[in-house]
Amino acid sequence: MKRERITEGSLWSDPRGQVMKTPDDVAEMLRLRACGWGLKRIARQPGCSHHTVKDYVAAGGVKPFKSPERPKRLDGLEGWLRERLNRHRGNADAVRQDLLAEKGVTVSRRTLQRAVQPYRQALKAEALATTRFETPPGRQLQINFGERLVEIGGAKVKAFVFVATLGHSRRLHVRAFRAERQEHWFAGLESTFTTFGGVPEEVLMDNPRALVVRHDAVSRSVQFNDKLIAFAKHWASVLAPARPIGRTKGKTAALAT
The missing domain is CATH 1.10.10 (Arc Repressor Mutant, subunit A)
Structure with missing residues (x-):
């Protein structure tokens, strides 16, 4: 067997944390093993454990030392x-x-x-x-809720933010609530109509549970809450779920009366 030359400057590590052996020692282990020597007999030559010999033989020689990867705080998230x-x-x-x-x-x-x-x-x-969906003035209002952490009196509090956006001008109306219940959707819409001084032809929304009883993702049919239907009739506006074509829900569903 031709003896392979291993440079003295190479870095190596013992898998079991024992005293490191020189590259020449490891090369000798591999040579003796190739000659048919047993692990314990080989181990007596450099004066180490036969487990060390076994690990070096299994690895095929010395391996460059690699620092273990440090766990990251965001792992699993x-x-x-x-x-x-x-x-x-x-x-x-x-x-x-x-x-x-x-x-x-x-x-x-x-x-x-x-x-x-x-x-x-x-x-x-x-x-x-996403295709930008344009609407004429007064045609469409998009509504949505978001969440933000705010500091009140030195304590972190979750705020639920109602956001209404006019489809043509992109003018915004924002109002914060302590929750996202049905009455908060209605209060947000009413304050929007009052602030903007009018009611759009239709209001575009996602399918929030507070307003929608059932939404079929396949047929895209929607059953609206009775109170929402009454609210729409009172304000003479039309409401419906976000349309799939053109991704209309991006500026923020028309509820057909």
Whole structure:
């Protein structure tokens, strides 16, 4: 067997944490093993455990030392981070606040930005693939709810934010609540109509449980809550779920009366 030359400058590690053997010692172990020697007999030559010989033989020689990978604080939270980034529409700082409040995990802004970068790119790709749906003045109002952590009296409190956006001008009306119940949707809409001084022809929304009784994802048929239907008739407006064509829910469903 031709004896392989191993440089003295190579880094190596003993898998069992014993005293490190030189590259020449390890090469001699491999040579003797190739000659048919047993592990215990080989181990007596350099004065080490036969387990050490066994590990070097199994590895085929010395291996460069590699520091063990340090566990990261965000390991195992990939799915949660993606969902929260989508919920906050790419706002990484809002995700970082939720991370601290709900998971008790503190990370720097830069660390979180690196962790959510793939998900942010997916959001951008989706936005580029979305067709902008234009509406004439007074035609459409889009509504939605979001969540933010705010500090009140030195304590972190979750605020539920109602957001209404006019489809043509993109003018916004925002109002904060302590919850996201049916009465809060109605209060948000009423304050929007009062602030804007009028009622749009239709109101576009997602399918919140507080307003929708049943939503069939296949047929896209929607059964609205009776109180929502009465509310729409009172204000002489039309409401319906977000339409799949053109991704209309992006500025923020018309409820057909």
